[in-house]
Amino acid sequence: MTERESKLRVESAAFSQGKPIPAKHTADGRDVSPALSWSGSPPGARSLALVCEDPDAPRGTWIHWVLYDIPPSVTSLPEAVPSRETVPGLGTHGKNDFGSLGYGGPAPPSGTHRYFFRLYALDRSLSLAAGATARELRRAMEGHLLAQGELMGTYSRR
Numbered sequence: 001m002t003e004r005e006s007k008l009r010v011e012s013a014a015f016s017q018g019k020p021i022p023a024k025h026t027a028d029g030r031d032v033s034p035a036l037s038w039s040g041s042p043p044g045a046r047s048l049a050l051v052c053e054d055p056d057a058p059r060g061t062w063i064h065w066v067l068y069d070i071p072p073s074v075t076s077l078p079e080a081v082p083s084r085e086t087v088p089g090l091g092t093h094g095k096n097d098f099g100s101l102g103y104g105g106p107a108p109p110s111g112t113h114r115y116f117f118r119l120y121a122l123d124r125s126l127s128l129a130a131g132a133t134a135r136e137l138r139r140a141m142e143g144h145l146l147a148q149g150e151l152m153g154t155y156s157r158r
Contacts, residue, residue, distance in 0.1 A: 006040065006042055006121075006146065006147040007040060007147060007148070007149055008038050008039070008040045008041060008119050008121060008147045008148055008149030009038060009039045009040050009149055010036060010037075010038045010117060010119050010149045010150055010151040011036070011037050011038070011151060012034045012035060012036050012037070012117070012151055012153070013034075013035050013037075014034035014035060014079070015034065015153045017151060017152060017153075018152055018153070018154065019153060019154065020153065020154050020155060020156075021034065021105075021106060021115060021153040021154065021155045022034075025105050025106070026105040026106040026107065026155055027104070027105050027106065027107035028107070028157060029105070030080075031103075031104070031105040032079060032080035032103070032105070033065065033077065033079065033080060033081045033102075033103035033105075034079060034117075034153075035076065035077065035078055035079040036050075036076060036077045036117060036119075036151070037075060037076035037077075038075055038076070038119055038149060039075065040147060040149065041072055041075070041121045041147060042121055042146045042147050044123055044146055045072040045121040045122065045123065045146055045147070046072060046122060046123055046124045046125055047068070047069050047070060047071065047072060047121075047122050047124065047125045047126060048068075048070035048071075048072060048074065048091075048119060048120065048121055048122065049066075049067065049068040049069075049070065049091075049119070049120045049122060049126070049137060049141060050065065050066070050067045050068070050070065050077075050091075050117065050118065050119050050120075051063065051065065051066055051117075051118050051120075051134050051137065051138075052064040052065035052103070052115060052116065052117045052118070053115070053116055053118070053134070054106065054108070054113050054114065054115050054116075055114060055116070056108070056111070056112075056113040056114055057108075057113070058109060062097045063096050063097040063133070063134045064096055064097070064098075064103065064104050064105065064106070064115065065096055065102070065103045065104065065117075066093065066094025066095065066096060066132065066133065066134050066137055067081070067087075067090070067091045067092070067093055067094065068091055068092055068094060068126050068128060068132070068137055069091045069092045069125050069126055069127065069128070070090060070091035071089065071090075071091070072121070074089070074090065074091075077090060081102065081103060082102070083100065083101050083102025083103065084101070084102070085101060085130035085131070086130060092128065092129075092130050092132075093130055093131075094128070094130070094131060094132040094133060094134065094136070094137055095131045095132070095133055101130065101131060106155035107157075108155060108156060108157060110157075111156060112154050112155070112156035113154065113155060113156065114152055114153075114154055115152065115153050115154070115155060116150050116151075116152050117150060117151045117152070117153070118148065118149075118150045119148065119149050119150065120141060120145055120147070120148045121145070121146045121147040121148070122141055122144045122145060122146060123144045123145075123146050124144050126140045126141070128140055
């Protein structure tokens with residue numbers, strides 16, 4: 001973070017920081033997104049963006065969820081956000097590394113993996129078309145970050 005950025009607090013009713021993500025939020029369960037909530041968004045925020053990623057994937061960081069142009073007045077996402085291009089009142093979905101829009105839950109091939117839900121407060125709306133990748137999102141966010149925060153959960157298959 002730079003001097004200009006502040007910290008967002010990100011939480012979930014489904015799991016705590018560093019703790020296991022319940023199976024219903026994974027490919028082994030219902031594969032629905034967990035409920036998330038946050039606080040600390042700065043007054044100048046014009047939009048929020050969310051990326052969920054697994055840095056422990058065998059072929060490099062795997063993107064599980066991309067959601068952007070979240071209105072700054074929104075302070076939470078419900079469980080099971082629909083996987084549509086645009087979710088009214090919640091934002092626009094990008095494409096995950098499974099090749100689809102919306103949330104794709106943990107499905108590690110082996111071992112325990114970490115899943116980072118990273119939230120960004122931005123000084124502008126991005127107005128990216130639905131289906132943007134995390135890379136495209138990060139490029140569009142450059143120079144516009146006001147605050148960020150993250151929640152990390154783990155998952156391993158039995």
